[in-house]
Amino acid sequence: MNKKYLELTKLIRSKQNDHEILKCLSNYHENDIADMLTVMTPKERKRIYTLLEPQKIAEIFAYLDEPQIYFSELSVKDAAKVVSLMDSDDAVDVLETLDDKKKYEIVENLDKAAIKDVKMLLSYDDDEIGSCMTTNYICIPKGLSVRQAMSELVRQAGTNDNISTIYVLDESLKFAGAIDLKDLIIARKHDVLDDIIVRSYPSVTDHEKIDDCMEKIMDYSEDSIPVLSQDGHMLGVITSEDIVEIVDNEMGEDYAKLAGLTAEEDLKETTAQSMKKRLPWLIILLFLGMIVSSVVGVFEHVVAVLPIVICFQSLVLDMAGNVGTQSLAVTIRVLMDETLTGKQKLFLLVKEMKIGLLNGGILGIMALALLGIYIHLFKGYTWIGAFGISGCVGISLLVAMVISSLVGTVIPMFFHKIKIDPAVASGPLITTVNDLVAVVTYYGLAFLLLIM
Amino acid sequence: MNKKYLELTKLIRSKQNDHEILKCLSNYHENDIADMLTVMTPKERKRIYTLLEPQKIAEIFAYLDEPQIYFSELSVKDAAKVVSLMDSDDAVDVLETLDDKKKYEIVENLDKAAIKDVKMLLSYDDDEIGSCMTTNYICIPKGLSVRQAMSELVRQAGTNDNISTIYVLDESLKFAGAIDLKDLIIARKHDVLDDIIVRSYPSVTDHEKIDDCMEKIMDYSEDSIPVLSQDGHMLGVITSEDIVEIVDNEMGEDYAKLAGLTAEEDLKETTAQSMKKRLPWLIILLFLGMIVSSVVGVFEHVVAVLPIVICFQSLVLDMAGNVGTQSLAVTIRVLMDETLTGKQKLFLLVKEMKIGLLNGGILGIMALALLGIYIHLFKGYTWIGAFGISGCVGISLLVAMVISSLVGTVIPMFFHKIKIDPAVASGPLITTVNDLVAVVTYYGLAFLLLIM
Numbered sequence: 001m002n003k004k005y006l007e008l009t010k011l012i013r014s015k016q017n018d019h020e021i022l023k024c025l026s027n028y029h030e031n032d033i034a035d036m037l038t039v040m041t042p043k044e045r046k047r048i049y050t051l052l053e054p055q056k057i058a059e060i061f062a063y064l065d066e067p068q069i070y071f072s073e074l075s076v077k078d079a080a081k082v083v084s085l086m087d088s089d090d091a092v093d094v095l096e097t098l099d100d101k102k103k104y105e106i107v108e109n110l111d112k113a114a115i116k117d118v119k120m121l122l123s124y125d126d127d128e129i130g131s132c133m134t135t136n137y138i139c140i141p142k143g144l145s146v147r148q149a150m151s152e153l154v155r156q157a158g159t160n161d162n163i164s165t166i167y168v169l170d171e172s173l174k175f176a177g178a179i180d181l182k183d184l185i186i187a188r189k190h191d192v193l194d195d196i197i198v199r200s201y202p203s204v205t206d207h208e209k210i211d212d213c214m215e216k217i218m219d220y221s222e223d224s225i226p227v228l229s230q231d232g233h234m235l236g237v238i239t240s241e242d243i244v245e246i247v248d249n250e251m252g253e254d255y256a257k258l259a260g261l262t263a264e265e266d267l268k269e270t271t272a273q274s275m276k277k278r279l280p281w282l283i284i285l286l287f288l289g290m291i292v293s294s295v296v297g298v299f300e301h302v303v304a305v306l307p308i309v310i311c312f313q314s315l316v317l318d319m320a321g322n323v324g325t326q327s328l329a330v331t332i333r334v335l336m337d338e339t340l341t342g343k344q345k346l347f348l349l350v351k352e353m354k355i356g357l358l359n360g361g362i363l364g365i366m367a368l369a370l371l372g373i374y375i376h377l378f379k380g381y382t383w384i385g386a387f388g389i390s391g392c393v394g395i396s397l398l399v400a401m402v403i404s405s406l407v408g409t410v411i412p413m414f415f416h417k418i419k420i421d422p423a424v425a426s427g428p429l430i431t432t433v434n435d436l437v438a439v440v441t442y443y444g445l446a447f448l449l450l451i452m
Numbered sequence: 453m454n455k456k457y458l459e460l461t462k463l464i465r466s467k468q469n470d471h472e473i474l475k476c477l478s479n480y481h482e483n484d485i486a487d488m489l490t491v492m493t494p495k496e497r498k499r500i501y502t503l504l505e506p507q508k509i510a511e512i513f514a515y516l517d518e519p520q521i522y523f524s525e526l527s528v529k530d531a532a533k534v535v536s537l538m539d540s541d542d543a544v545d546v547l548e549t550l551d552d553k554k555k556y557e558i559v560e561n562l563d564k565a566a567i568k569d570v571k572m573l574l575s576y577d578d579d580e581i582g583s584c585m586t587t588n589y590i591c592i593p594k595g596l597s598v599r600q601a602m603s604e605l606v607r608q609a610g611t612n613d614n615i616s617t618i619y620v621l622d623e624s625l626k627f628a629g630a631i632d633l634k635d636l637i638i639a640r641k642h643d644v645l646d647d648i649i650v651r652s653y654p655s656v657t658d659h660e661k662i663d664d665c666m667e668k669i670m671d672y673s674e675d676s677i678p679v680l681s682q683d684g685h686m687l688g689v690i691t692s693e694d695i696v697e698i699v700d701n702e703m704g705e706d707y708a709k710l711a712g713l714t715a716e717e718d719l720k721e722t723t724a725q726s727m728k729k730r731l732p733w734l735i736i737l738l739f740l741g742m743i744v745s746s747v748v749g750v751f752e753h754v755v756a757v758l759p760i761v762i763c764f765q766s767l768v769l770d771m772a773g774n775v776g777t778q779s780l781a782v783t784i785r786v787l788m789d790e791t792l793t794g795k796q797k798l799f800l801l802v803k804e805m806k807i808g809l810l811n812g813g814i815l816g817i818m819a820l821a822l823l824g825i826y827i828h829l830f831k832g833y834t835w836i837g838a839f840g841i842s843g844c845v846g847i848s849l850l851v852a853m854v855i856s857s858l859v860g861t862v863i864p865m866f867f868h869k870i871k872i873d874p875a876v877a878s879g880p881l882i883t884t885v886n887d888l889v890a891v892v893t894y895y896g897l898a899f900l901l902l903i904m
Binding site: 158164181202221271281285304317325328330355 | 826
């Protein structure tokens with residue numbers, strides 16, 4: 001647990017003069033100061049703003065979850081100064097939390113350099129990798145000496161803090177390779193710079209979908225990855241902090257979709273916002289559920305003759321649903337690997353069905369035995385009658401689990417193939433198909449074995 | 453899509469002599485070479501191993517998903533040399549994939565320095581942050597000049613490549629602060645080093661659970677975070693690549709647990725391994741499902757009199773289940789923030805119930821209207837009889853959805869409070885409670901309104 005900001009808040013409130021406050025703040029991390037701001041009163045915050053340099057405010061504000069609240073406490077001029085001093089991706093993140101009027105005012109008042117970068121980043125869609133990059137990086141022309149490269153680095157490091165990789169551009173300003181800062185530091189003055197340029201350094205292009213290149217970015221596990229235009233010009237970099245954020249967001253989305261939410265939610269959202277994220281899926285499910293209901297209706301006469309069978313409908317359906325979800329979750333994660341061959345997909349399908357068969361067998365036998373005893377003892381059926389009914393449950397469990405594994409694997413593969421996000425579309429369809437299969441198997445078997 | 457390794461494989465296979473192969477390999481990233489190894493024959497691979505320096509092999513092997521296969525193709529001596537040259541956390545990751553005999557043999561043959569680091573890392577539990585750290589970092593004593601610090605950096609950079617942050621230790625070797633390499637590079641020779649040491653730099657302690665400190669590590673978004681012993685000695689660092697891996701793993705675990713898997717799975721696991729991950733949850737659910745079955749049994753007489761009610765049981769239960777899962781997923785993510793106050797938890801609970809009430813109201817009314825018409829037209833009931841039944845469904849939906857929201861929020865909070873992982877324990881319990889509530893409400897209402 002991180003309670004440092006509470007300690008800091010207490011300390012700041014106890015200080016009398018500006019000098020003491022400043023000194024105290026300098027002993028804390030920007031993240032702690034940002035957390036402190038969230039618990040202070042607007043009046044206390046305004047005092048803090050007047051004490052700090054814009055550069056420091058920019059660093060602190062980059063850590064805020066809801067920067068719009070705090071930006072509204074600054075004048076447009078001051079806000080623009082702070083945004084200008086932020087990393088371009090942080091600046092864009094902040095601007096996107098503001099209402100359009102405020103955003104426009106601030107953009108108009110930005111530094112010249114910042115305006116260009118911010119406008120470029122804003123031009124990308126949210127799901128394009130270009131929207132996550134920062135223009136804060138070091139680049140040098142090809143053909144420098146080690147010494148020249150080093151002094152170029154020192155010159156640029158004043159304004160750019162992502163220095164661990166130095167990017168090399170050729171004459172036409174196209175990306176030509178990267179130098180690990182470590183290699184530059186340990187190089188001798190008279191070494192040839194060309195020897196330490198890594199030409200196999202990975203890169204992404206600006207309009208690539210984040211979904212599509214995330215695995216690649218993670219695989220190469222570099223500190224930063226250059227973002228190039230279609231024709232190879234360098235536009236920005238994805239830093240390791242960006243990578244962490246991207247992974248967190250993407251995984252969060254997969255997680256949310258699996259739970260039937262259209263996007264990840266948090267505590268700060270209004271009830272209406274949360275409702276909107278959940279309602280679409282629920283409405284779809286209601287309609288699909290009605291289809292299942294009409295199929296169950298076909299078996300009304302089975303229930304009329306043998307009401308005990310309804311006891312175990314929820315059991316069979318729930319198990320089928322659970323198995324389907326397990327297969328779905330595994331398949332979605334496996335499908336993230338875009339290099340998957342058809343053979344591997346078939347392998348996955350066969351494996352899922354084998355698991356369904358084996359698990360279904362185990363659970364089917366358990367259900368057969370335990371429910372048979374239960375029905376005999378508590379429901380007053382004969383041993384044969386009891387095991388007839390529990391046999392239907394056991395066989396239905398086995399069949400439903402195999403089919404659910406199949407459906408839970410094939411449906412996301414199908415959606416993936418036709419380029420629809422399988423995490424969104426599969427859930428409701430799988431639930432419905434599984435319910436139908438389970439209902440038909442269970443009541444069908446009961447009719448055939450017990451009634452006919 | 454990343455198909456570079458296929459291009460490389462083709463290229464290497466077309467080369468005649470060692471020199472050509474080496475030159476060609478030098479143009480590709482280690483990650484691509486690692487991918488290439490996975491598609492080559494053992495004979496081809498052995499040729500590659502003999503051509504490359506152990507340092508290069510170590511870099512390539514760090515990118516392999518299943519290093520054990522490739523390590524078995526090296527002699528113990530060579531394998532030990534390669535492991536010795538890896539980052540300590542990568543080395544430990546590799547060793548943990550090997551069988552105990554092979555692992556022991558390699559550890560015995562490691563470099564002296566490597567043995568110490570590897571044994572320390574192996575001493576941590578998998579869920580402790582110490583198990584993820586690397587001992588590859590730069591540290592300098594307090595009190596150096598800028599110039600001395602720079603030359604110390606150059607000296608250590610030869611063997612340590614995480615140089616973007618330089619850690620400062622005091623006389624008793626305790627962590628005293630960190631220097632951003634950028635600040636050191638732009639500092640003038642006669643600047644005071646003390647001025648650029650950040651004393652508020654965040655840190656974690658070695659035995660902290662990864663779960664507990666992940667949010668903190670992400671919040672501070674630094675390139676690397678020092679890992680300290682209880683008494684403040686520096687043991688290692690968590691690099692940005694480690695952070696990406698940690699976030700990916702932790703989120704993957706949450707995802708898997710939500711799907712009813714005990715851990716994330718991938719394509720390479722055997723059927724038996726996957727079965728083991730899924731069966732426990734299924735067995736628990738089977739038993740909980742039996743409890744629900746026995747409660748449904750209480751309402752057998754309702755069904756015997758009015759068989760049509762069974763048509764909509766699956767609808768009500770499915771919807772309750774979905775709403776419960778939505779609330780569960782949101783609550784688990786919110787609970788990850790350890791700074792949450794009781795007031796905020798209550799706020800979440802009230803909000804979830806409001807959403808349940810509103811969504812339940814909308815869906816309840818839809819069900820009432822649509823099912824009433826359906827029952828009248830297709831089942832031959834009078835309008836009053838039809839709306840009586842669909843009214844039961846509508847009200848049950850509303851009640852079940854409110855209760856499911858409540859249960860889906862309270863149960864994970866309860867498990868969180870008593871320090872049981874809510875992501876694991878909540879799912880089955882919530883399903884069961886929701887099923888019970890839905891069944892009792894639905895059949896209870898049907899009995900009261902339609903039969904009595």
